[in-house]
Amino acid sequence: MSEILLQIDGKEVDATDGMTILEAAQRVGIVIPTLCHHEKLDPYGACRICIVEAEIRGWTRLVAACLYPVEQNLVVRTRSEKVDRIRKMILELLLAHAPDAFELQELAKEYGADKDRFEKEASFCVHCGLCVRYCAEVKKKHAVGFVDRGTRREISFVPEIASKECWDCKECFPLCPTEALQAAFVLTEALSFPPPAYKPGLKE
Amino acid sequence: MPLINSPAELEDFRKGILSKRDPNKPCIALCSGSACHASGSGEVAASIEEEIKKQGLSAEVDIRKTGCHGFCERGPIIVIHPEEICYLQIAPKDVPEIISQTIKEKKVIDRLLYSDPDTNEKIIHESEIPFYKNQNRLVFGSNGNIDPKSIDDYLAIGGYSALAKVLFQMSSEEVLEEVKKSNLRGRGGGGFPAGRKWEGSRNAPDETKYVIVNADEGDPGAYMDRSLLEGNPHAILEGLTIGAYAIGSKEGYIYVRQEYPLAVENVHIAIEKAEAYGLLGKNILGSGFDFIVKVHQGAGAFVCGESSALMTALEGRAGEPRPKYIRSNVKGLWDRPSVLNNVETWANVPLIINNGADWFTQFGTERSKGTKIFSLVGKITNTGLVEVPMGTTLRDIIYKIGGGIPGGKRFKAVQTGGPSGGCIPEEMLDLEVGFDELTKVGSMMGSGGMIIMDEDTCMVDVARYFLDFLTDESCGKCVPCREGMRQMLKILTNLTEGKGKEGDIELLEELAEVLKEAALCALGQSAPNPFLSTLQYFRDEYEAHIKEKRCPALSCRELISFHIDPARCRACMICGRKCPSEAITGGKNQIHVIDQEKCTKCGTCLEVCPPRFGAVRKLSGDPVPPPIPEEERIITRKSKQK
Amino acid sequence: MDSDRIDRIIDKHHGEASSLIQVLLEIQSENHWLPKEALERVSDKLEVPLTRIMHIATFYKAFSLVPKGRHEIHICMGTACHVRGAPRVLDAVQGLTGIKAGETDLDLKFSLETVNCLGCCALGPVMEIDGKTHGKMSPAETADVLKKYE
Secondary structure: OOEEEEEEOOEEEEEEOOOEHHHHHHHOOOOOOOOOOOOOOOOOOOOOOOEEEEEEOOEEEEEEOOOOEOOOOOEEEOOOHHHHHHHHHHHHHHHOOOOOOHHHHHHHHHHOOOOOOOOOOOOOOOOOOHHHHHHHHHOOOOOEEEEOOHHHOEEEEOHHHHHHHHHHOOOOHHHOOOOHHHHHHHHHHHHHOOHHHOOOOOOO | OOOOOOHHHHHHHHHHHHHOOOOOOOEEEEEOOHHHHHHOHHHHHHHHHHHHHHOOOOOOOEEEEEOOOOOHHHOOOEEEEOOOEEEOOOOHHHHHHHHHHHHHOOOOOHHHOEEOOOOOOEEOEHHHOHHHHOOOOOOOHHHHHOOOOOHHHHHHOOOOHHHHHHHHHOOHHHHHHHHHHHOOEOOOOOOOEHHHHHHHHHHOOOOOOEEEEEEOOOOOOOOHHHHHHHHOHHHHHHHHHHHHHHHOOOEEEEEEOOOOHHHHHHHHHHHHHHHHHOOOEOOHHHOOOOEEEEEEEOOOOHHHHOHHHHHHHHOOOOOOOOOOOOOOOOOOHHHOOEEEEEHHHHHHHHHHHHHOHHHHHOOEOOOOEOEEEEEEEEOOOOOEEEEEEOOOEHHHHHHHHOOOOHHHOOEEEEEEOHHHOEEEEHHHOOOEOOHHHHHHOOOOOOOOEEEEEEOOOOHHHHHHHHHHHHHHHOOOOOHHHHHHHHHHHHHHHHHHOOOOOOOHHHHHHHHHHHHHHHOOOHHHHHOOHHHHHHHHHOHHHHHHHHHHOOOOOOOOHHHEEEEEOOOOOOOOOHHHHHOOOOOEEEEOOEEEEEOOOOOOOOOHHHHHOOOOOOOEEEEEOOOOOOOOOHHHHEOOOOOOOO | OOHHHHHHHHHHOOOOHHHHHHHHHHHHHHHOOOOHHHHHHHHHHHOOOHHHHHHHHHHOOOOOOOOOOOEEEEEEOOHHHHHOOHHHHHHHHHHHHOOOOOOEOOOOOEEEEEEOOOOOHHHOOOEEEOOEEEOOOOHHHHHHHHHOOO
């Protein structure tokens, strides 16, 4: 476990080998926004909200703080004109799907994101993957997964597993930043669960 | 017990093969690459075999079905050895004449030869045809001399001598040094120095290492890798084995698109035969070095050409790329050091070992050494695969080798680098081809696709086309790519449909920045390139689409109208008959008129109107002239003398 | 598709989870589509979660979760073909067959797909039916070509 010294927003930070920028920042109380990150899950690096400027040996580039491993003499800037501009756009792109999601609205206020910048999209899933990854990595049930790719990608429950496991679990529901997960479950339930197992309504 | 167990035995075996081959014996080499196959080389092959048997020449004439010769526009191609007589666009009906005239009587058949388009001079020998003369086919040239399904053919041209040299006369460090000295840069798109990549893996502290061939050639319009793998699979196997020795790997993978069934088949055959000969597998050539190769097929995902996605697919998962903060040559396949290189890169390795790094560095420019195979396609006279030294100008490739633009049209742009690349306009044609030179002008080398566009190509549509392609191929994991491209595609589609508005270009530029800076992998990061480069060089087209609802190239369907010029129409009725929507009224001696409501803009009328009339034209941005009154549509013809 | 054939394919690849895509490719090739039962069997035998198999079966274009038609039409939409007018060929075929790319008609006669580059750029625009390449296509010629298929 070697000691690594890096700089975040002008602050000197002690970190250990194997840490990510996000973990190092959390150590010294610097907040970097995240969406798809969860301490119980492997970092995913998909939402890109945690993007920060990382400078080493004179080269600067944008990296995902939740995944980038700390390096000796790394200089990190968690806010800058460019970083803010990109976070704003990412939020606006997501708000086209889920304009009412609480987490997005909070961040939108901070970065000046306009939820009407883009036309509303049909699906309100933001693909944070928290439900899929939680079910796979923590519960190990694999009841919900991703299907398809690109703009057609969506979450999908496996009816046979969901009908057996989900009712007594539902631990993924509070993780979802939008209503997409609950909606997907209700739809799967309505379409696929055989009549004897059917329980009317989704009780909150 | 493998056939060959030492370098000495290899040389003896090779001599044995050569002694049984008479260089003066007539041999018909028929190009059997996929493109010629699609042009009918299979039928030609059957005809040749039949005719040879019929004329009782089976013992005196060899037939060799070779890999791709590269001059795909003129396939099927045969080359008759030893005279090297090259016949183009052969059909089965030409075969009897070829056998009786050229094979038996040594007479050349003029009409089947290449004819110089300017002087009409006939050219007999393949190497003198301008298409070939101006190339330097170091890597690709062997295709024409070997049957890819025969390992003996490869041995006959000196194959596997580099491997023998490496295993018995060089240490693995020396091999690495030689490749580093050669400055060989990856031919798949990244242009990363191969030697440095290999060194990273060699130095990584892990016992298990992998070498991988990226044969998932996904750039549309690029098919060099396919032709190399189909036509000379042993060259890639040899290069791969040498690389494995250099870094200390015992297991290799060839990841090949399932859309290339002939390549899959030939590579399997090659592996089988190499193993049987002791050139692959355990204790290669008795050296004590073990190396096996497995073949994995792709399943239809462009993103799997990206190295981390490819490795994810090799692990049996959906091909979602991983961020490369830790390079894959250190942590790659199953988190082990993995050297992934493109087909063409591996094919260069035996040449470098056999001839030395100094020989290799005499070709090319200072920072881009060696040659590169380009697929020259699109609006070009000589479509095909072209190999030239780095530093050749675009102008030479397009005009000297490519024969320029057909149909008398004007050159507009050359698109290089596939969906990650950009368009290069006429003013830059004297650019010397190389990795950095192309990147500097807003494009990139990519895998070598070179798509020629002429005055009829709409550059806004080109940007839309590539974005459409990438949106379909994106893995969808990260927001900038999935959502950013979704919005960019919407806007670009609107532009091509006449729904563009002020502010669209600026919004596209903002989205482009998010993709470039924040996307997870190279697919997303380079996705804006076609848009950015077409905007840079063809901004006027974007502005015309937005401000005037006009497509300057007369290509975007929603923005063009077809109109029959009443002054030129001679009422021949051809267009009326062929129109699939029955949108043309008119009859004998009555000038034809297109009903704009019914017209689907398919362009058939323009295609079929006889060139001497040329009455159909496309309009854009201006309203279509109303049809002339019916009375004025009658044509009075001079009556024929009776 | 009976489970014996599926088991044989899986055994050929030594039951390794990393060969999942290769196994599915073989099943697709033999059966022309991937029925749910086949996916469940593969999930069982390779000990791979069904979610991963569903992701793969929908992620890669080679796989189909619905039965395909007797004749598979592939229209190349690669850049070289695009520049030579492939979109118009696609429109013509869509009009003639009544289906869009990605669909199969109700008689299970034709399945239509767009592909990104068949590598026959010299013959563009290219339409491939049941593995046979038809080059230098124009919208006007598509009707004649399709008529030949029952």
